[in-house]
Amino acid sequence: MQPTIYLLNEQGPSQMMGYIIQSSMGKLAVIDGGTKDDAQALLDTLIRLGGESPEIEFWLFTHPHTDHLDAMFEIFSHPHPLRVKKMYSCFMPVEFYIENKYEGDTCDFTAQNYLNFTAAHPGLCETFEKGMTLSMDDVSFHVLHTPDTSFTREVGNNTSVVFRMDAAGQRILFTGDLAAEAGDRVLETVPAEEIRADFVQMAHHGQNGVFKSFYEAVSPKACLWNTPVWLWNNDCGGGVNSGPWLTLEVRAWMDDLGIRHHFISKDGFQSISLPFDFG
Numbered sequence: 001m002q003p004t005i006y007l008l009n010e011q012g013p014s015q016m017m018g019y020i021i022q023s024s025m026g027k028l029a030v031i032d033g034g035t036k037d038d039a040q041a042l043l044d045t046l047i048r049l050g051g052e053s054p055e056i057e058f059w060l061f062t063h064p065h066t067d068h069l070d071a072m073f074e075i076f077s078h079p080h081p082l083r084v085k086k087m088y089s090c091f092m093p094v095e096f097y098i099e100n101k102y103e104g105d106t107c108d109f110t111a112q113n114y115l116n117f118t119a120a121h122p123g124l125c126e127t128f129e130k131g132m133t134l135s136m137d138d139v140s141f142h143v144l145h146t147p148d149t150s151f152t153r154e155v156g157n158n159t160s161v162v163f164r165m166d167a168a169g170q171r172i173l174f175t176g177d178l179a180a181e182a183g184d185r186v187l188e189t190v191p192a193e194e195i196r197a198d199f200v201q202m203a204h205h206g207q208n209g210v211f212k213s214f215y216e217a218v219s220p221k222a223c224l225w226n227t228p229v230w231l232w233n234n235d236c237g238g239g240v241n242s243g244p245w246l247t248l249e250v251r252a253w254m255d256d257l258g259i260r261h262h263f264i265s266k267d268g269f270q271s272i273s274l275p276f277d278f279g
Contacts, residue, residue, distance in 0.1 A: 001026060003139050003167035005199075006045065007263055007270035010228050012037030015205045016067045016265075017176070017226040021165065022049055023137035029058040031174060033071035042071050045269075046082065053081040057136040060128075061089040062176025063147075063160040064097070064110035073113060076121075089114065090128040090146045090161050100155040107156040128161050139167040144194055145186045151179075157204055158182040162190075164197060168274035173197035173218055175210065183210030187217055198276070199224055205231055207246040212253045221278045222261035223254055229266040 001024050008018035016034035020042075028050050033042050046054045061069060075082065094115065097108035118125040132143040147159035160176030173195065178186070183203065186195065200220040203209025206227045225232070227247065236243035254262070261278060263270045 002273040002275075004274065005165075005172065005224075005270075005272040006049075007224055007226070007265060007272070008034060008038065008042060008045065009265040009268050009270070010034070010038065011041050013228075014067055015226065015228055015231055016071075017062070017201075017205070018042055018068075018071060019174075019201075020045060020049065021139060021167075023139045023167075025137040026050070027057050027136040027139075028054060029060065029136060029139070029141070030056055030072075031060045032062055032068040032176075033059075033075075035067050036070045036074045039071040039074035043075055043080065043082070053083060056082060056084040057086070058134055058141070059084055059087040060134075060141065060163070061087065061091075061114075061161075062174065063156055064089075064091045064107045064114060065156050065177065066106045066110055068176070069110055069114065073117065076117065084124065087125045088128050088134070089125065090159075092147065092149055092155070092159050096149050097155055100152045102154065105156050107159075128163075139165065141165050142194070144190045145182070147182065151181045151185075153181065154179045157209070160203075162186055164194065170199070170275050171197035172199040172201070172224075173220070174201045175203040176201075177205070178203040178210050178214075180209070180211050183214040187214060192217060198222065198278075199272075201226070202250065205247075206250050207231065207234075209250075212256075215253060215257060219257075220259060222263065222276065223259055225262060225264040225266075227264055227266055232264060232266050 006020040018034040019031040021029040134141040145162035151158040157177040157179035160178040165172040201224040234243040
């Protein structure tokens with residue numbers, strides 16, 4: 001068995017983000033998970049990969065948005081067979097999200113739900129720390145950036161954790177919904193060599209996230225897009241580029257950078273075995 005990244009695809013109308021990572025020895029980790037609509041597909045995939053009672057080494061959360069955490073909440077709201085060893089997050093105080101709430105944001109609600117979940121599951125939930133490394137067999141996760149309360153714009157996205165996964169001699173950078181200000185903070189505070197990766201998970205579903213300079217610093221060979229078809233095409237119902245999203249601009253950036261390999265959730269469930277042959 002090779003270390004493998006499983007990119008989950010949306011089961012409902014919303015954008016989402018969910019990954020399952022499997023080591024060469026079969027151990028499992030989950031990154032985010034998706035919306036309530038995505039819960040059953042996530043659970044079914046974990047059972048398929050890990051047996052009737054899958055053991056999850058780590059469940060890693062990038063930031064408290066419903067399209068990233070609600071799948072986990074939904075699974076845990078019913079009897080389930082998962083055996084999760086540890087969950088990791090670095091959410092800001094609920095009061096911070098309330099004070100800086102913007103239209104459509106769900107961080108205050110989701111962060112409070114996670115606090116309640118933590119209290120109901122003592123010993124399960126831990127906090128990411130910058131410089132931390134989590135390892136399972138031949139797969140490791142290196143925490144490069146943890147958020148603080150210095151950014152008061154787009155507080156949900158700007159409080160995303162950034163970590164790099166290393167496996168089979170290749171690197172995968174996960175950014176969550178990282179926004180522009182926090183992206184620049186990463187460039188300022190993380191050594192350039194630590195940011196470089198073979199794969200990059202496109203920030204904020206591939207639009208209105210980090211600046212082009214961030215991707216230039218990562219210098220990836222492949223992109224992971226948690227992007228449904230309507231968002232991929234910037235289509236709000238009137239056809240391609242009829243919407244307010246910036247996906248087409250970011251896609252053009254990737255063309256400028258010469259990236260030829262794209263794994264996109266709109267195309268369905270994706271399985272990427274490492275090391276990947278970039279040809």
